[in-house]
Amino acid sequence: MKKIAPLLGLSLLLMSLAFGQYTRQDVFVDDFSDNNSTNWSTEDTYGQTDLYFSGGKYYFDHKRSRGSWSSHRNINLGQNDDFEIVAKIKKISGIQDNGFGLIWGRVDGDNQHMFEISPNGYYRIKTEENNKYNKLTDWKLSSSIRQGNGQTNELKIKRIGGKVKYYVNGSFLVEHDFPSFFGSRFGFVIFQKQKIA
Numbered sequence: 726m727k728k729i730a731p732l733l734g735l736s737l738l739l740m741s742l743a744f745g746q747y748t749r750q751d752v753f754v755d756d757f758s759d760n761n762s763t764n765w766s767t768e769d770t771y772g773q774t775d776l777y778f779s780g781g782k783y784y785f786d787h788k789r790s791r792g793s794w795s796s797h798r799n800i801n802l803g804q805n806d807d808f809e810i811v812a813k814i815k816k817i818s819g820i821q822d823n824g825f826g827l828i829w830g831r832v833d834g835d836n837q838h839m840f841e842i843s844p845n846g847y848y849r850i851k852t853e854e855n856n857k858y859n860k861l862t863d864w865k866l867s868s869s870i871r872q873g874n875g876q877t878n879e880l881k882i883k884r885i886g887g888k889v890k891y892y893v894n895g896s897f898l899v900e901h902d903f904p905s906f907f908g909s910r911f912g913f914v915i916f917q918k919q920k921i922a
Contacts, residue, residue, distance in 0.1 A: 752808075753800045753911075757783045765912075766796045782815070782922040785825075787915045795828055797912025804906055807885050812913075815877040819919030821845045827880055832908025839914055840882055840891055846870045850891055852904055861901050869896035 755763050760778050767776050774794045775786040787794045802808055810829055824841030831837035835856040842848045848870065850862040870893050871878050881892040884903055891898045915921060 752802065757781055763798065765798060770794075784817075784920065784922045785913060785915055786920040787819075788918060790918055793914055793916045795831075795834070795912055795914040797828055797831055797910040799909050800911045801909055802906070802911075808883075810882040810911065811879065813877055813879045814913070815922045816844045816874055817920040817922055818874050819844075820917050821873070823916040823919070824849060825915040825919055825921050826913070827882060827911070828914045829882060829911045830904070830906035830908065831910035831912070836907035837910075838904060838907075840880060841914065841916075842867075842870050842878055842880065842893060844873055844876070844919075846872045848891070848893060848898055850899065850901065854907070861904075862899050865899075867893060867896070867898060869893045869898070 755765075757778060758781050760767060760783075765776070765778075765783060767778065768774075773787075773789050775784070775788070776796055777784050783796075785794075785796060810827060812827055814825065816825070821844040824843050824847075826839065826841035828837050828839050834853075836854055838850075838852050840848070840850050843864070846866055846868070847864040848862070848867055849860065849864045852859045852861060879892075879894050881895075883890045883892065887903050888900050889903050890900045913921075
């Protein structure tokens, strides 16, 4: 079965194959019109981050000059399910040479998968297991990434069978073997001084 999850305008979709065609089932969809039922983090962490909802967007401002911050929620998705995770993320301000994007299959900050893009046109796919990084794809330049502040990019992770494919703005980037989920949390990650919506 295939599931899809949207983030920042996030969709999680479950897909199942029947009669040679996939059927779609939305597992989680959020248009960020409010936070009453979805409970994304909206805390101001002592000047380190600011997360809030406004005008149908979820704003995520990472104010530190080092490290990362994430916002995530529990979404039930089985290890054997085919799925798509789709999110539109707008880069508002900040540095241009570090990443932001999606986290998935997370159990905690030391065990998770990440798909990041940077405002200067690069992408990276990595797994963090027991606080050690395994870069499935180190930073690679892609002409499909819209660069700079004010640009919106659509990130998609698509799992079918034992493979996971990564897309940006509808363009295929890379494919890897499916890494098992560590946990059932999905969401966003941002590095260093950047603001996204």
